[in-house]
Amino acid sequence: MKPLAWTRQFVERNGWPLAAYIVLAVSFWVLVLIVLPQLVMVDFSLRFDLPPAKQGGPEDVWTLANYRYFLFGPPGDPLGWNYVDLAVFARTLIAAVFVTLFDLAICYPIAYYLAQAASVRAARMLAVALVIPYWVNEILRAFAFRIIFGTGGLINTLLLTIGLVDQPIDFIRANVALYAGLSYAYVLLMVFPIYNAIESLDRNQIxxxxDLGAPWWRIHWRVVIPFAKPGITSGCTMVFMLAAGALAAPQILGGPSSLWFTQIIYRTFFESVNWPRGAAYAVILLVVCTLLVLLVMRLFKVRLGEVGR
Structure with missing residues (x-):
């Protein structure tokens, strides 16, 4: 549809006052709350870490030093590469992918049951059961997971009681609590996009x-999943981006030897007070995650417009 025709249809459907309000609200949201802060962050990332007296002076010029530091560490480093930050960055992305796939494996059957198999009453009860736990603050949920997975927590107590283990398992040090907490935190963001996609699927196709004798796995592989691909992509994108950018859960549930890339960014901003380097690290995380999402969408032949439906 041509832009002019789409604009005319949009105004006719909503009326001038509501259409103008929607355009202004969305423009304010995108420009003021998303685009401008990101541009400021990019500008910060291209600056030297100068004292306030020198900011704006002849030494305050753009540089790629903060990005080089991410790759190669401080100048003159004999190692040649910034192995610590690069390893944490790679581990964060791999963990975010794992959390995304784990959520997809859990949430796809739930979304299918809600959309195609459950009665109206059962679907409403299950939806309420999914939503109510998220009335609790994210920080409190993270601490609850730390208690549950602690050496004296519910899971270890149960395992010791039934005799499956002889001594408590340190789920915190093994990062089991962290992955479980992150997976639980974004369940709704995976369930409802997939549910919205599957709900519009004509049951007659299933x-x-x-009737043609297709087993259940082939029905899902050849009928349901291709139709729900935009919803799956939308859910996976949100879960991956939020898991890679999580801070509270890694701080609370991470073991003593685990480190999330967002923790490095936080420490660079507020402990080292090096805002240009922290901004560079934040931009790197954003750009790499975005490129990975676009690459996966291209591999699975999903267009951006389909995700937004």
Whole structure:
């Protein structure tokens, strides 16, 4: 549809006052709360870490030193590469992918049951059961997971009681609590996009495939999943981006030897008070995560417009 025709249809459907309000609200949201802060962050990342007296002076010029530091560490480092930050960055992305796949494996059956199999009453009760726990603050949920997975927590107590283990398992040090907490934190962001996609699928297609003798796994592989691909992509994108950028859960649930890349960013900003380097690290995380998402969308042949439906 041409932009002019789409604009005319949008105004006719909503009326001038509501259409103008929507355009202004969305423009304010995108420009003031998203684009401008990111541009400021990029500008920060291209600056030297100068004292306030020198900021704006002849030494305050753009530089790629903060990005070089991420790759190669401080100048003159004999190692040649910034192995610590690069390893933490790679581990964060791999962990975010794991959390995304784990959430997808859990949430796809739930979304399918809600959309196609459950009665209206059962679907409402299950939806309420999914939503109510998220009335609790994210920080409190993270501390609850730390208590549950602690050496004296519910899981270890149960395992010791039934005799499956002889001594408590340190789930915190093994990062089990961290992955479980992150996976639980973003369940709704995975369930409802997939549910919205599967709900619009005509049940007759599923019945036709079943009548033709297709097993259940082939019905999902050839009928349901291709149709729900935009919803799956939307859910995976949100979970991956939020898991890679999480801070509270890694701080609370991470073991003593684990480190999330966002923790490095936080420490660079507020402990080292090096805002240009912290901004560079934040920009790197944003750009790499965005490129990974776009690459996966291209591999699975999902267009951006389909995700936004």
């Amino acid at each position: 019945e036709a495939a079943r």
